[in-house]
Amino acid sequence: MRIDDAKLKALISGAKKAGLNAYAPYSSYEVGAAVMTDEGKIYLGCNVENASFGLSVCAERVAIQNAISNGERRITAVAVATRDKDMPKPCGACLQVIAEFADESALIVTISENGAYDVRTLADYLPRPFKLGVD
Ligand code: THU
Numbered sequence: 001m002r003i004d005d006a007k008l009k010a011l012i013s014g015a016k017k018a019g020l021n022a023y024a025p026y027s028s029y030e031v032g033a034a035v036m037t038d039e040g041k042i043y044l045g046c047n048v049e050n051a052s053f054g055l056s057v058c059a060e061r062v063a064i065q066n067a068i069s070n071g072e073r074r075i076t077a078v079a080v081a082t083r084d085k086d087m088p089k090p091c092g093a094c095l096q097v098i099a100e101f102a103d104e105s106a107l108i109v110t111i112s113e114n115g116a117y118d119v120r121t122l123a124d125y126l127p128r129p130f131k132l133g134v135d
Contacts, residue, residue: 003036003077003107008119011036012111015081018044018059025049026056031088032081033059035067038074043067060094064101075102079109079117087112090125098122099129 003011011034019032024047031047045063049056060078067075078098082088088110090098098106104123111117122129 003119007036007040007077008109010034010042011077011079011109012081012117014042014044015059015079015109015111018046018063019081019083020046022046022059023048026051026053030083031059033063034079035060035063035075036077037067037072038076041067041072043070043072058091058094060090061097064097068101073101075106077107077109078102079111081111083113085113087116087118092126095122095126096129099126099131104129 014034015032018034019030022030024030026049033045035043043063043066045059045066047059048062060080080088080090102122106122107119108122108125109117109119
């Protein structure tokens with residue numbers, strides 16, 4: 001899947017902006033995510049932690065839930081921004097949720113603290129996602 005520069009920039013700035021709303025008092029690891037739909041719309045999300053740690057939700061899943069609850073069904077790219085000096089990697093749970101709504105060619109864009117970014121496909125991270133045969 002190809003993405004033009006303007007869309008890539010919009011995704012990256014959306015993910016960074018969403019990270020400003022991160023609620024991460026327990027880990028201090030603030031994450032923002034932006035997902036792009038098949039029609040080029042962007043939905044944002046941030047991580048939302050909880051005192052009962054297991055209830056915390058990653059930014060990617062919040063962004064996807066935002067898109068889906070606004071009626072979207074197909075995702076073509078996901079961007080994840082952190083203030084980590086190392087390049088972040090989406091967690092396995094988020095990859096499985098992305099795979100529910102995206103083809104293996106969907107782009108995963110990760111962004112580190114200094115603005116460096118990395119573009120790979122969903123298949124690079126999760127080549128054989130679990131599926132139940134529902135399209
Ligand atoms: N987190 C995300 O939001 N996305 C990821 O891909 C990995 C981890 C969040 C969850 C938790 O709030 C914090 O980062 C530390 O794990």
